[in-house]
Amino acid sequence: MSNSSIFGFRSKVETPRKIINLLGIKFTIYITINETIQNLLKTDLEPYQITNDNF
Known part of the structure; x- marks a missing residue:
């Protein structure tokens, strides 16, 4: 997530130390x-004919 365009860092963030220094x-x-909670709470949206990505 830290390498997404939202933050606009010039170089790739590769270590936890660098993430903490840049983001706090x-x-x-x-x-x-x-992120941990989102991965644990995957919802089955198939009955609604939609995927998690589309939701």
């Missing part, structure tokens, strides 16, 4: 928790 510890923790 609180924001890095927030992103980590958010």
